Amino acid sequence: MAAIAQMQREAERAEAARRRADASAQREAARAQAAYERARAADEKERKRLYAESRAAEVAAMNEDLAQRLEELDSILVSGLLTDTRFDLDKLKDKPDVAPFNPGPAGHPEAPPRPEAFLPPPPSGLSRLVGGARHEEQVRQGQANYQRACAEHAQREQARQATLGRLQREHARRTAEAEERTRRQHAEIETLKRELAAGRPDAVVAYLDLVSNTVFYPDGFPAQWRMAYVPESAQLVVEYELPGIDVVPTVKAHRYVKTSDSVTETKRPATQIKAQYTSVVSQVALRVVRDLFESDAAGHVSTIVFNGMVSTVDAATGRPVRPCLLTLRTTKETFAELDLARVDPAACLKHLGAGVSRNTAELAPVRPVLEFSMVDPRFVEETDILGDLDERPNLLEMTPTEFEGLIQNLFTRMGLESRQTRPSRDGGVDCVAYDPRPIMGGKVVIQAKRYRNTVGVSAVRDLYGTLQNEGASKGILVTTSGYGQASFDFAKNKPIELLDGANLLYLLQEHAGVNARIEAPDGWRDPAPDSAVPDRAAPTAGG
Numbered sequence: 001m002a003a004i005a006q007m008q009r010e011a012e013r014a015e016a017a018r019r020r021a022d023a024s025a026q027r028e029a030a031r032a033q034a035a036y037e038r039a040r041a042a043d044e045k046e047r048k049r050l051y052a053e054s055r056a057a058e059v060a061a062m063n064e065d066l067a068q069r070l071e072e073l074d075s076i077l078v079s080g081l082l083t084d085t086r087f088d089l090d091k092l093k094d095k096p097d098v099a100p101f102n103p104g105p106a107g108h109p110e111a112p113p114r115p116e117a118f119l120p121p122p123p124s125g126l127s128r129l130v131g132g133a134r135h136e137e138q139v140r141q142g143q144a145n146y147q148r149a150c151a152e153h154a155q156r157e158q159a160r161q162a163t164l165g166r167l168q169r170e171h172a173r174r175t176a177e178a179e180e181r182t183r184r185q186h187a188e189i190e191t192l193k194r195e196l197a198a199g200r201p202d203a204v205v206a207y208l209d210l211v212s213n214t215v216f217y218p219d220g221f222p223a224q225w226r227m228a229y230v231p232e233s234a235q236l237v238v239e240y241e242l243p244g245i246d247v248v249p250t251v252k253a254h255r256y257v258k259t260s261d262s263v264t265e266t267k268r269p270a271t272q273i274k275a276q277y278t279s280v281v282s283q284v285a286l287r288v289v290r291d292l293f294e295s296d297a298a299g300h301v302s303t304i305v306f307n308g309m310v311s312t313v314d315a316a317t318g319r320p321v322r323p324c325l326l327t328l329r330t331t332k333e334t335f336a337e338l339d340l341a342r343v344d345p346a347a348c349l350k351h352l353g354a355g356v357s358r359n360t361a362e363l364a365p366v367r368p369v370l371e372f373s374m375v376d377p378r379f380v381e382e383t384d385i386l387g388d389l390d391e392r393p394n395l396l397e398m399t400p401t402e403f404e405g406l407i408q409n410l411f412t413r414m415g416l417e418s419r420q421t422r423p424s425r426d427g428g429v430d431c432v433a434y435d436p437r438p439i440m441g442g443k444v445v446i447q448a449k450r451y452r453n454t455v456g457v458s459a460v461r462d463l464y465g466t467l468q469n470e471g472a473s474k475g476i477l478v479t480t481s482g483y484g485q486a487s488f489d490f491a492k493n494k495p496i497e498l499l500d501g502a503n504l505l506y507l508l509q510e511h512a513g514v515n516a517r518i519e520a521p522d523g524w525r526d527p528a529p530d531s532a533v534p535d536r537a538a539p540t541a542g543g
Contacts, residue, residue: 056256059255063253063254066249066251066254069249070249072218073218073247074276076217076218076284076287077283078340080215080287081290081341085214085215085292085295086294086295089189089192089193092185092189093185093189094181094186095182096178096179096181098174098178103163103168110153110156110157112153113146113149115146118143118145118146119138119139122135192206196300197298200231204231204301205227208236208295209227211292212225212288218247221243221284225239225240225241227239228372230482230502231300232501233302234301235301235302235488236292236303237304238288238292238304238306239309239372240284240285240288240308241309242281242284242309242325242326243280243310244310245273245360245361247277248273248276248277248280250268250273251265251266253265253266274359274361277361278360279346281326281360282326282348282349284308285349286340286345286349288306289328289330289335290335293332293335302332302333302485303329303332303485304328304329304332304335305368305369305370306329307324307327307369307372308324308325308326309324309325310322310325324365324366324367325365328349328369331488335352355367355368355369369497370503393516393517395450395504396450396480396518396520396524397521403448403450407478409512410511414507431446432445432472433446444472445463445467445470447462447463447475447477447478448477449479452481452524454481454482455477455481455482455484459487460483460487460491463477463496464490464494467496473495474495474497475495475497476496477497478503478504479504480501480504481501481518483500504516505518
């Protein structure tokens with residue numbers, strides 16, 4: 001019995017120990033599970049923290065890009081002042097683009113066969129005594145193999161040399177072609193340099209076009225323009241494609257919302273967007289004019305007309321339109337007096353007498369001070385090709401009456417109600433016309449000068465006096481020649497338009513269908529200067 005009781009106690013102790021071990025294992029498992037859950041929660045928290053930081057950094061980068069974009073738009077003019085736009089045409093000269101001659105395997109001759117490689121070794125020992133005939137046969141066979149190998153080697157060498165010669169000739173041909181292309185390109189550049197020094201219009205435009213291609217603007221700005229140069233008045237007319245208002249960011253700031261894991265935007269006020277767009281347009285105009293004047297080291301350009309256009313779609317008609325948002329005429333002398341690093345662009349343009357859209361955001365147009373088509377030399381070329389010189393009227397050979405009728409007819413065709421007044425003593429015509437358009441229309445005084453030489457500033461002063469005496473809203477001076485710098489300076493900020501001979505020929509062809517020419521006949525003399533002409537009463541309608 002005692003033994004049985006002892007066995008029972010031992011079993012109970014073992015069971016208790018087992019239960020204690022199970023309980024300990026369960027507690028350890030619970031502790032391990034709790035540690036795992038704590039670690040997983042910490043990892044998830046850390047992952048969420050890192051994710052939130054990454055999104056915040058992403059938004060910060062977006063705001064930094066936004067600030068950088070705004071800085072670019074605000075510093076278009078100032079940043080451009082750091083650039084030297086004078087262009088060295090010699091930098092355009094290419095070098096012959098030909099790789100060094102590399103014949104490849106054909107440039108490495110094959111080593112000729114060696115006789116010892118084909119002949120048997122000299123006999124030795126017993127073979128020298130009993131194998132003489134066999135050795136001689138081996139020698140004859142080796143010599144034959146050697147001769148055959150030499151013949152085959154000669155054929156391969158001949159083929160290699162033929163291939164090498166062909167490759168050398170091809171390389172020489174490519175080199176000569178590249179050198180000829182380079183020679184022609186260098187000759188073209190030298191021709192451009194000579195023509196630029198001589199002030200040829202095409203060369204001046206080509207050079208300034210190269211200059212404009214080296215100037216960089218912020219992303220999204222169209223790199224499009226066209227230029228025309230009038231050597232008689234040293235005037236460059238630029239029609240420049242301005243960016244649309246979409247280049248200005250509409251977002252003021254980005255913000256990351258952690259609770260919804262989203263990025264929100266704070267919109268900029270519309271007034272700020274419009275103001276910055278106007279600033280962009282103004283800065284571009286001033287910078288383009290500055291770059292062109294700065295690059296004109298030869299001094300061919302004394303006056304620049306800038307017309308800033310925007311390509312868009314008319315919301316009312318759905319048709320493409322190109323309104324002019326900014327127009328400016330200024331001289332190099334006037335522009336040189338500006339401290340562009342410190343000016344307010346809008347105030348500066350006002351000082352220069354520029355016409356700026358009253359609502360650039362809505363693309364409200366202004367009238368260009370000079371239409372590009374009126375100075376484009378292509379019109380002259382086209383007329384020269386299509387017309388017969390003998391059949392075209394020469395404006396300097398017409399009688400005063402014929403010339404007066406031509407001018408009157410021209411402006412009538414252009415939509416004005418013109419009435420001829422008494423002719424002036426220099427063979428021109430004085431005319432009072434009426435523009436029937438509401439608001440923009442009114443009375444217009446037109447004077448013309450049949451000159452070969454430059455019209456003096458006194459003629460512009462005469463016109464301005466007539467304009468004031470007549471109470472006209474505008475004065476137009478037309479000449480068969482051109483104007484000097486003083487004339488443009490006097491006309492600045494005044495309701496006066498100066499049309500030179502090129503413009504007159506264009507208007508005659510475009511509106512009156514007259515393909516005219518301006519050539520001084522033998523013995524031609526310009527009328528006496530205006531200062532020698534006695535003062536006369538201002539013309540009156542129908543007078």
